[in-house]
Amino acid sequence: GAGVSQTPSNKVTEKGKYVELRCDPISGHTALYWYRQSLGQGPEFLIYFQGTGAADDSGLPNDRFFAVRPEGSVSTLKIQRTERGDSAVYLCASSLAGGDEQYFGPGTRLTVT
């Protein structure tokens, strides 16, 4: 079956601009997670959704980052006033329920110039 998909695969933006990253989870998965991975590092947790609500947003670095999942399926990660330090690969994962094994998408590589 179809895995987790993420769009775009690459995004280059200028410092100060607004970006949206999209994640389409595996059908039927109620839990959705966003992680960020910098070069040479493991993924770092950002936010976790159970259904439509954010169950844990403790990993969001500051209030420039925001994520939504309005219908309990597709999620969008939104970054305002981008900074060069936001450059990383943004990974999305989904699981059947919270706590189950997570399946990752291919990621969106964000470059802020």
Next chain:
Amino acid sequence: EDQVTQSPEALRLQEGESSSLNCSYTVSGLRGLFWYRQDPGKGPEFLFTLYSAGEEKEKERLKATLTKKESFLHITAPKPEDSATYLCAVQAAGYSTLTFGKGTMLLVSP
């Protein structure tokens, strides 16, 4: 704070040369320990979940084991296609999110 330390950072093996990767962890109550494989430019691919000390799981040339303080990923007679970064992550009791280590980059030469 949950912590995961993986060693070595990089490992180079000849084809057929067995070895082990280490994942040491501290967590306030372990719900699960996860191993993932990540190829360059791709997202992590799920391999195993281990839940309790003494548990072992196998898949082809890979075997994962778990103690109360660490996990090992044993690679038996590796092939070049096993070359990848192997990530270890822990999930604390009562939580659904994962805390990852930095990974071990494995290169298997023919």
